[in-house]
Amino acid sequence: MKTNDHKSTFPATRLPKCPTGIQGLDEITGGGLPRGRPTLVCGGAGCGKTLFAAEFLVRGAVQFGEPGVFMSFEETEAELKGNVALLGFDLASLVRRKKILLDHVYIERSEIQETGEYDLEGLFVRLNHAIDAIGARRVVLDTLEALFAGLPNEAILRAELRRLFRWLKNKGVTALISAESGREHLTRHGLEEYVSDCVIVLDHRINEQIATRHLRVVKYRGSPHGTNEYPFLIGDDGISVLPITSLGLNHAASSERIATGIPRLDAMLGGQGFFRGSSILLTGTPGTGKTSTAAVFAQAAARRGERALYFAFEESPSQIMRNMQSIGLRLEPWIKRGLLRFHSARPTLYGLEMHLAIMFKEIFTFKPAVVIVDPMTSLLIAGSESETKAMVTRLIDFLKSQQITSLFTSLTHAGNPLQQSEIAISSLMDSWLLVQDIEGNGERNRVLYVLKARGMAHSNQSREFLISHRGIDLVDAYIGPGGVLTGAARAAQSARDKAETLASEQEAARRQRELERKRAALERQIAALRSEYEAEEEELRRLGEQVATRTRVLTAERTELASLRQADATVAASARDDGKPKPKDKKR
Amino acid sequence: MKTKTVRQRKPDSNGRTAKLWQLRLYVAGQTPKSLTAFGNLKQICESHLKDRYRIEVIDLLEQPHLSKGDQILAIPTLVRKLPPPVRKIIGDLSDTERVLVGLDLRPVDLTATKAP
Numbered sequence: 001m002k003t004n005d006h007k008s009t010f011p012a013t014r015l016p017k018c019p020t021g022i023q024g025l026d027e028i029t030g031g032g033l034p035r036g037r038p039t040l041v042c043g044g045a046g047c048g049k050t051l052f053a054a055e056f057l058v059r060g061a062v063q064f065g066e067p068g069v070f071m072s073f074e075e076t077e078a079e080l081k082g083n084v085a086l087l088g089f090d091l092a093s094l095v096r097r098k099k100i101l102l103d104h105v106y107i108e109r110s111e112i113q114e115t116g117e118y119d120l121e122g123l124f125v126r127l128n129h130a131i132d133a134i135g136a137r138r139v140v141l142d143t144l145e146a147l148f149a150g151l152p153n154e155a156i157l158r159a160e161l162r163r164l165f166r167w168l169k170n171k172g173v174t175a176l177i178s179a180e181s182g183r184e185h186l187t188r189h190g191l192e193e194y195v196s197d198c199v200i201v202l203d204h205r206i207n208e209q210i211a212t213r214h215l216r217v218v219k220y221r222g223s224p225h226g227t228n229e230y231p232f233l234i235g236d237d238g239i240s241v242l243p244i245t246s247l248g249l250n251h252a253a254s255s256e257r258i259a260t261g262i263p264r265l266d267a268m269l270g271g272q273g274f275f276r277g278s279s280i281l282l283t284g285t286p287g288t289g290k291t292s293t294a295a296v297f298a299q300a301a302a303r304r305g306e307r308a309l310y311f312a313f314e315e316s317p318s319q320i321m322r323n324m325q326s327i328g329l330r331l332e333p334w335i336k337r338g339l340l341r342f343h344s345a346r347p348t349l350y351g352l353e354m355h356l357a358i359m360f361k362e363i364f365t366f367k368p369a370v371v372i373v374d375p376m377t378s379l380l381i382a383g384s385e386s387e388t389k390a391m392v393t394r395l396i397d398f399l400k401s402q403q404i405t406s407l408f409t410s411l412t413h414a415g416n417p418l419q420q421s422e423i424a425i426s427s428l429m430d431s432w433l434l435v436q437d438i439e440g441n442g443e444r445n446r447v448l449y450v451l452k453a454r455g456m457a458h459s460n461q462s463r464e465f466l467i468s469h470r471g472i473d474l475v476d477a478y479i480g481p482g483g484v485l486t487g488a489a490r491a492a493q494s495a496r497d498k499a500e501t502l503a504s505e506q507e508a509a510r511r512q513r514e515l516e517r518k519r520a521a522l523e524r525q526i527a528a529l530r531s532e533y534e535a536e537e538e539e540l541r542r543l544g545e546q547v548a549t550r551t552r553v554l555t556a557e558r559t560e561l562a563s564l565r566q567a568d569a570t571v572a573a574s575a576r577d578d579g580k581p582k583p584k585d586k587k588r
Numbered sequence: 589m590k591t592k593t594v595r596q597r598k599p600d601s602n603g604r605t606a607k608l609w610q611l612r613l614y615v616a617g618q619t620p621k622s623l624t625a626f627g628n629l630k631q632i633c634e635s636h637l638k639d640r641y642r643i644e645v646i647d648l649l650e651q652p653h654l655s656k657g658d659q660i661l662a663i664p665t666l667v668r669k670l671p672p673p674v675r676k677i678i679g680d681l682s683d684t685e686r687v688l689v690g691l692d693l694r695p696v697d698l699t700a701t702k703a704p
Contacts, residue, residue: 103656105659105661107661111673111674112677112678113675113677113689114678115677115678115680115681115686116628116679118621118665119621122648122661122662122663122665123661124616125616125649125652125663126648126655128652129655150661151678
């Protein structure tokens with residue numbers, strides 16, 4: 001039998017378990033309900049007891065090959081078939097194939113007169129007959145408490161119930177008994193005192209107008225079990241219990257990097273973008289471009305040929321697409337090509353668990369590589385902070401186990417410390433980007449920081465985050481003596497810088513020219529001095545010539561005079577000297 | 589048939605209805621309670637419905653599938669199949685007074701005077 005395979009996964013010393021097949025419940029209970037023993041399921045009206053019981057039987061019959069008897073004290077066979085058909089169980093077919101036997105036990109007090117001693121052997125016979133008819137291994141009694149309304153003698157009834165549970169144990173069937181929850185006891189008529197092996201409480205609580213179902217294993221004799229209150233939901237395919245802690249921290253970490261769609265942001269993240277399968281938190285005050293960033297990220301995934309799933313909790317898909325067109329982002333082609341899908345839902349539409357289940361379902365069917373939740377903080381409306389955190393934890397765990405990169409945007413309200421994300425979720429995130437408004441000079445400017453990026457070198461710089469019709473760009477913010485300047489201030493500062501540079505350039509040129517002028521003047525001066533000097537030199541030369549001429553003239557005159565005075569020796573000498581007798585002659 | 593019964597349901601001198609009474613007693617084996625019940629039933633019928641009744645004893649241990657038809661839980665259970673409406677009396681029928689009330693064999697005024 002199939003069940004033996006299941007049993008064998010648990011140590012032999014442990015209590016034999018009967019798997020329910022209900023998603024998540026077997027994880028909490030470590031394999032299912034106690035085999036061959038009765039289990040009590042109690043809860044208020046409309047919390048899903050009957051469905052729980054029905055799913056236990058149907059899954060037992062379909063998945064584990066264990067036929068079951070459904071003894072209903074409230075609903076007729078037809079009603080039961082109709083009710084569970086909503087969840088995709090074809091009870092009628094199972095009944096035809098003798099996998100399940102439905103038995104409606106009807107008690108009408110007004111028809112019954114009590115006269116003396118009696119017992120419930122009729123019920124036993126009937127149940128026994130039903131069990132034997134299909135060889136049932138599982139039995140559901142839903143809900144036994146109808147007996148209390150139908151049979152007047154409670155003393156007999158209690159004695160008989162005690163006998164019934166013992167009888168069920170002896171019969172070796174795994175029984176599920178449902179009961180209404182009571183005020184003082186777990187159940188209205190204290191049935192828990194008879195069923196001591198396993199007690200499960202279902203609950204349907206309304207918190208801030210949103211209902212969430214919870215399941216808790218109150219007691220499980222002889223077996224460890226999850227003791228928390230686990231949210232569960234009734235979806236299209238039955239009950240799924242969502243154990244918060246069942247998913248271990250053992251997902252594989254990829255070292256592959258994926259681009260964000262913003263090159264400068266990739267550059268800030270070690271040049272390559274985020275790790276695949278990592279979780280990214282993008283926090284920011286209203287209007288800082290979170291959705292735009294997310295859309296760019298989604299588009300980048302689609303460009304790589306990967307599927308991106310966008311959960312929008314504030315805007316409709318067409319609104320996002322229209323808005324993204326204003327920054328030059330056309331998303332429709334990707335949607336048409338089946339690479340991008342939007343899932344929009346109001347957070348208040350249903351409880352968190354329902355949201356989570358629907359998200360899981362979408363992810364299962366679409367199989368995306370990138371999931372965007374925008375904004376995560378909207379889910380706070382649907383649940384309390386701790387619930388939301390638990391939900392996001394489970395979602396992240398799930399996404400990581402599937403190697404899906406997730407981007408969560410988170411709205412930080414102005415005035416709150418920015419480093420504190422709304423759901424205190426940051427510790428779950430691998431990367432955290434923060435977009436902040438800086439107000440000053442009559443304008444607001446966006447600044448982006450990488451607060452953390454696990455496992456990669458990342459920039460510690462703040463970058464100005466610009467959104468234009470061409471898309472998103474990051475610009476170095478001006479960092480100078482005046483602090484970090486952005487926007488117009490940054491532009492003004494750079495203009496001032498430019499002007500200053502120009503001015504100093506002009507100053508240098510002016511000085512250059514002045515120097516040139518000075519040199520020219522100096523050169524002119526030098527030239528003047530030189531010409532003066534030359535003039536003086538000329539004068540001097542002329543003077544020298546004059547002196548020489550005069551000397552010669554004087555000498556000649558003296559010679560002539562000497563000749564005249566007959567100074568023969570000297571005459572002969574002088575005649576040798578110049579041999580120019582003509583001027584001498586002339587003078588003579 | 590039902591309409592016929594209603595038509596003929598005129599009270600006789602004892603305040604009973606004149607027509608065949610069809611009674612069915614469900615038991616599970618020959619338990620003391622079952623035997624007591626059968627004995628009590630026989631006695632009541634003899635004194636109140638002489639020659640106008642028919643008792644059918646069904647042992648569920650032998651015919652378990654019959655428990656469903658009359659919605660039998662308690663053992664023993666006496667079902668008045670006819671005349672309608674169907675009435676059920678559970679227990680060993682030791683409280684004759686209540687059996688008579690349950691079977692609608694006592695005129696209302698008589699029970700009212702006997703009650704205090």
